[in-house]
Amino acid sequence: MTEIDLLRACQQHDVRAQTALYNLYKTRLMGLCRRYARSQPEAEDMFHEGFIRIFQQLHTLEQSEKLLPWMKRVMVNTAINVYHKNHKQQAETDLDDAWMHASDDHLDTLSRLSNYELLELIEQLPDGYRLVFNLYVIDGYNHVQIAEMLQIAEGTSKSQLARAKNLLKQKLKTLGIYSYEEH
Known part of the structure; x- marks a missing residue:
């Protein structure tokens, strides 16, 4: 069954097609969650x-080639909704650290870690930092x-990313990773 056939069958509420779609993407989408x-x-x-x-x-999706990106977007939006549901809007973070700009040094560092190790580190971040980082x-x-x-100020997003990266760097140091290659 092609992806377009799978999409059309799912849109017609074919239970076997829905099960096939679920099984096809469950690992990838669970990783995102x-x-x-x-x-x-x-x-x-x-x-x-x-x-x-x-x-x-x-039923709203018309182009089968957009199925996976659309499903990822639905999952990201669901994650944001869960965040809002579980955490009432917190006071915005002070922008004292907003001067720190995002850099690409995380790419080399992240490539040294297994997916599991990285997931554990990200999971330990405070909720707002984790969401912005992801x-x-x-x-x-x-x-x-x-x-x-997230219904926050742009500066808050920048600040939370900078703080998330600083926390991750501190956690990486505990794993023995001290230097970062600049790109």
Whole structure:
């Protein structure tokens, strides 16, 4: 079954096609949820809620080549909704650290770690830092987009990214990684 056939069958509520779609993308989408969640149970809740939304909104998707990016977007939005639901809007972070600009030194450092080690480090970040870090570094959103999605100031997004990177650097030092290659 091609991806377009799978999409069309799912849109017609074919249970076998929905199961096939779920099995095809469950590992990738669960990995995305794990990056955003504080714990495995929270990731599982996020994942299941996201898949419910995917199946509820699948009828709106017309182009099969956009299926995976669309599903990822639904999962990211679900993660953000879970964040908002579980944490009432916190007071915005002071912008004292906003002068620190994001750099690409994280790329070399991250490549030295296993996915599991990286996930553990990211999971330990405070909620706002973890969300901004994932959205910016891993999913490629810019600060304007992040600010809009999280309903925070753009400067807060920049500040939280800088603080997240500093916390990660401190955690990396405990693992014996002290130097970072500049790109």
